Amino acid sequence: MSALRNWIIGGSVAAVGAIGLGLAFAQEYKNGLIWPEPPVITPAPVDNPSAPPSDAIVLFDGKSLAAWDKGENWEIKDGYAIARKSVISTKQKFGDVQLHLEFATPEKVNPKETGQARGNNGVNFMGRYEVQILDSFENKTYFDGQCGAVYKQQPPMVNACRKPGEWQTYDIVFEAPRFDAEGKVTKPSVITAFQNGVLIQNHFELTGGTSYNTAASYTKHAEKLPLQLYYHGNDVRFRNIWVRELKPIVATDPKKKDDKPVEKKGE
Numbered sequence: 175m176s177a178l179r180n181w182i183i184g185g186s187v188a189a190v191g192a193i194g195l196g197l198a199f200a201q202e203y204k205n206g207l208i209w210p211e212p213p214v215i216t217p218a219p220v221d222n223p224s225a226p227p228s229d230a231i232v233l234f235d236g237k238s239l240a241a242w243d244k245g246e247n248w249e250i251k252d253g254y255a256i257a258r259k260s261v262i263s264t265k266q267k268f269g270d271v272q273l274h275l276e277f278a279t280p281e282k283v284n285p286k287e288t289g290q291a292r293g294n295n296g297v298n299f300m301g302r303y304e305v306q307i308l309d310s311f312e313n314k315t316y317f318d319g320q321c322g323a324v325y326k327q328q329p330p331m332v333n334a335c336r337k338p339g340e341w342q343t344y345d346i347v348f349e350a351p352r353f354d355a356e357g358k359v360t361k362p363s364v365i366t367a368f369q370n371g372v373l374i375q376n377h378f379e380l381t382g383g384t385s386y387n388t389a390a391s392y393t394k395h396a397e398k399l400p401l402q403l404y405y406h407g408n409d410v411r412f413r414n415i416w417v418r419e420l421k422p423i424v425a426t427d428p429k430k431k432d433d434k435p436v437e438k439k440g441e
Contacts (some may be wrong), residue, residue, distance in 0.1 A: 224276065241265055243262065276411075310333055343371070
């Protein structure tokens with residue numbers, strides 16, 4: 175047995191050595207694209223992973239809603255904002271973004287309030303594409319309208335809701351749709367979303383704007399538009415809201431005669 179073991183080990187070492195020797199003499203493949211150096215940012219500290227990275231645009235830091243139109247309608251208390259009176263919209267306009275926000279639906283639940291009447295709000299990208307916020311902890315409603323749904327288009331893959339009153343996180347990657355000169359969609363809007371660290375929407379392609387009473391459809395619009403948070407009569411709380419504008423790394427291809435940049439998104 176000892177001799178057999180030594181033979182197996184020796185054979186494995188020889189095989190690894192042969193692979194290494196082959197790699198040493200292999201010629202590196204190069205696709206010819208010239209990449210700029212990715213910009214350096216400072217990520218969130220280890221002890222506070224939800225903090226905004228250095229390239230983030232902070233929309234609410236617990237003190238002020240100055241970044242929002244009608245932000246004065248909401249109440250700020252103890253480092254969070256409470257939805258009041260109206261929808262609020264960012265003063266800055268956005269296209270492709272990574273969004274982080276934290277929310278909590280009301281802790282005190284009226285047993286008469288069920289379904290859409292409990293903790294209802296929503297994150298609305300470009301004023302058209304909504305990811306639902308709702309108290310969906312032991313609270314049934316139509317599935318494409320529960321918390322984490324792309325409203326009226328796609329339920330979340332799982333219900334990852336915490337109890338009423340507990341803080342929850344959304345981390346959403348939103349890709350805006352693209353249109354040609356005639357208004358035809360050349361690339362649909364896409365949403366990837368995590369709730370409380372759990373993937374709930376996996377690169378879902380929207381069929382148009384989200385609406386309660388009309389079929390989804392696209393209408394050509396500007397490349398960048400405000401982000402919105404709703405008010406549906408429920409005292410939903412928010413904190414730690416920030417976005418990152420997503421800009422793909424663009425390579426140049428020296429082989430192209432016109433020498434125009436070719437856009438390639440890094441994996």
